Amino acid sequence: MLDAGRVAHVAVHDEAGQPYVVPVAHARDGDVVLFHGSTGSRLFRALAEGAPTCLTVTLLDGLVLARSLFESSMHYRSAMVLGSAAPLEDDEKVRALEKLSEHLMPGRSADARGPNRKELAATLVLALPLTEWSVKVSAGPPDDAAEDLDRPVWAGVVPLVTTAGTPVAAPDLRGGPPVPAYVMTWQHG
Amino acid sequence: MLDAGRVAHVAVHDEAGQPYVVPVAHARDGDVVLFHGSTGSRLFRALAEGAPTCLTVTLLDGLVLARSLFESSMHYRSAMVLGSAAPLEDDEKVRALEKLSEHLMPGRSADARGPNRKELAATLVLALPLTEWSVKVSAGPPDDAAEDLDRPVWAGVVPLVTTAGTPVAAPDLRGGPPVPAYVMTWQHG
Numbered sequence: 001m002l003d004a005g006r007v008a009h010v011a012v013h014d015e016a017g018q019p020y021v022v023p024v025a026h027a028r029d030g031d032v033v034l035f036h037g038s039t040g041s042r043l044f045r046a047l048a049e050g051a052p053t054c055l056t057v058t059l060l061d062g063l064v065l066a067r068s069l070f071e072s073s074m075h076y077r078s079a080m081v082l083g084s085a086a087p088l089e090d091d092e093k094v095r096a097l098e099k100l101s102e103h104l105m106p107g108r109s110a111d112a113r114g115p116n117r118k119e120l121a122a123t124l125v126l127a128l129p130l131t132e133w134s135v136k137v138s139a140g141p142p143d144d145a146a147e148d149l150d151r152p153v154w155a156g157v158v159p160l161v162t163t164a165g166t167p168v169a170a171p172d173l174r175g176g177p178p179v180p181a182y183v184m185t186w187q188h189g
Numbered sequence: 190m191l192d193a194g195r196v197a198h199v200a201v202h203d204e205a206g207q208p209y210v211v212p213v214a215h216a217r218d219g220d221v222v223l224f225h226g227s228t229g230s231r232l233f234r235a236l237a238e239g240a241p242t243c244l245t246v247t248l249l250d251g252l253v254l255a256r257s258l259f260e261s262s263m264h265y266r267s268a269m270v271l272g273s274a275a276p277l278e279d280d281e282k283v284r285a286l287e288k289l290s291e292h293l294m295p296g297r298s299a300d301a302r303g304p305n306r307k308e309l310a311a312t313l314v315l316a317l318p319l320t321e322w323s324v325k326v327s328a329g330p331p332d333d334a335a336e337d338l339d340r341p342v343w344a345g346v347v348p349l350v351t352t353a354g355t356p357v358a359a360p361d362l363r364g365g366p367p368v369p370a371y372v373m374t375w376q377h378g
Contacts, residue, residue: 006349007249007263011200011208013241019200019208021245023267052202056210060196062354065372069290069301070308074196078212101258111342112258119259141359153300154366156358158375160195165251165348170330177343183254186347 001079001135002028005057006104006162006188008035012043012051026055027096027103032127033081034088034096044124048087055081055128062159066142067151073138075157081133085126096125107182163187190268190324191217194246195293195351195377197224201232201240215246216285216292221316222270223277223285233313237276244270244317251348255331256340262327264346270322274315285314296371352376 002008008026013019020043024035033055037044047053062075088096098109115123142155164186167179191197197215202208209232213224222244226233236242251264277285283303290298304312331344353375356368 007247007265009198009210009245009247011202011210011243013200013202013206013208016241017202017206018241018271019202019243020271021198021200021210021243021269023245023247023265025263052205052207054200054208054210056198056212058196058198058212063293065294065297065301066359067302068304068308069286069298070304070312072290072294072297072301074214074293076196076212080210082207082209097258101261104252104263105254105261105347108254108261109258112254112261113256113337113340115257115259119257123259141357141361144359144361148302149361149363151302152364152366154356154358154368154372155362156356156368158294158356158372159354160351161354162349162351165350167343167345167347168330169343169345170255170333172330172333172338173344174338175341177341179343179345183343183347 001059001077002033002057005059008055008057010035011054012046025100025104026057027099029096029099031130033130034099034125034127036097036100036123036125039122039124047085047126048124050084050086052084053128060160062157064142064157065155067144067148067153067155071142071144076138078136079133081128081130083128083132085128088125088127093120093125105182105186107180111180190248190266191222191246194248197244197246199224200243201235214289214293215244216288218285218288220319222319223288223314223316225286225289225312225314228311228313236274236315237313239273239275241273242317249349251346253331253346254344256333256337256342256344260331260333265327267325268322270317270319272317272321274317277314277316282309282314294371294375296369300369
């Protein structure tokens, strides 16, 4: 699920106990989850200092239309990872940024320029160990009670599919390079 | 953004300060965000008792392929709501459940059977006031540095689109009712 998810949500709370949930780009690397943020962000600095956190990835696969509202729901896959993250340094950080890029667009990191010293200094890359985690999956047809089955209404599942639309070239693109194969064949989740 | 998002992520932390982030179905209703869960869930009971929370909705609109990894990113819209939620009772609860259904599948709540007393008792519906919130939007073409523009590689944005696939009828569907128009015309986000 971590590999299939496109965006993760990470929580951290401040001294007053107020939680914050922020979307992050993530990637699994063996037995850690990587994610990154700006060194300018107070929340990311707290995470880098080891604040307890939770990272959740959810894939919404479909809408379940049951005969009753109570049994109507969503098909989803969700993974929740608990723990504390640690910041990566130097070479580890460069490799992690490539992993994060490859997670969303396999093939891209070979084409794009890697980070320079200044860019690396502005980026926090955090690794959250996969030691405490849980997964939830909701799948299958609507689970209506027997007394609802005669209700004269359609019931079933509407699958949700995310696809890549037509790529939009940067207005300042020079020399007319073709759209790469990894863009044309992209699919995820 | 709250209206366009399909799933929200809600955080709450336990006595030890460990945060948890869970996906929920949500809907905006005027100046509150509604979401629901099971009365059997410890996290939802903590939320119903007014634990400080954060609800975040993120829409992932596209992948930004810049010439550098540093400028490569995602197009997204994200709304973060902070505060404490309060549980709804009785008639308010029934109306809120209809709102939650209509959020994901407009038109459905008129067809599906509404909740009975037992179902209502098993469901917590929470309302989080829209008093403290922030939004973030990332849009536009890649923002590469001038010195990267001659890199001979395609750059641009790959839009991500979520659509409904072919509906799958429940195996125990009786009497052959047609797929409703609201399913066939569904689009969201």
